Amino acid sequence: MKPSRLDVRHLRYAIAVADSGGFRRAAEILNVAQPAISKSVKDAETDLGFPIFERSGTGVTVTDAGRTFLEDARLAVASSNAPSGPRAATPKARAVTSLSGTRRLRPRRRSRKGLMRSMRRPRACRSKCMSCPPIQC
Structure with missing residues (x-):
């Protein structure tokens, strides 16, 4: 017997297809290409050994x-979406799960490098003139 290749992504895709009634609509909801949804569901059906859906026109x-x-x-x-562990109780560590299944623990912040890039002086004013505010690191 071959090991199963099923993971949470396969399950999410199958649930989205069932809820939306079609592969195209599920792909739009999940913001994933339709062939990826079809292949994932077909792989799940192959691993399970039975069809999940009856396809029609x-x-x-x-x-x-x-x-x-x-x-x-x-x-x-x-x-799998339920938070667990010692960080689960803190409000900052609440997992945010989108419909496509991606998880992140906190809102994304701009990196320090990107922040510094946005704080640069204008090209014409790169010399340390008095009219521009000082840049603090």
């Missing part, structure tokens, strides 16, 4: 086996 419908799989997938995704 007008969209997809969930099979009975797929419905059971999606129920379990929703629980798995919910548990």
Whole structure:
């Protein structure tokens, strides 16, 4: 028996397809290319050994086996998004999860290098003249 290649991404994509009713709409919601969604779901179906969806020209419908799989997938995704560990209780460490499944612990800040770049003097005023405020590091 081959090891399974399923990960949380496969589960999220399958859930999005089921909720939206089609691969194109799921790709738009997740901001991912449609072929990537199709391949991911097809790989999941191959690994599982049964079809999750019945495909038709007008969209997809969930099979009975797929419905059971999606129920379990929703629980798995919910548990993977739950913060755990000692940092989970602090408000700064709350995980922010977007619909595409990316997680980050804090709002992104501009790097020090980018901040310093935006604080540079204008090109014409690079010499230390008195009209420009001093730059502090």
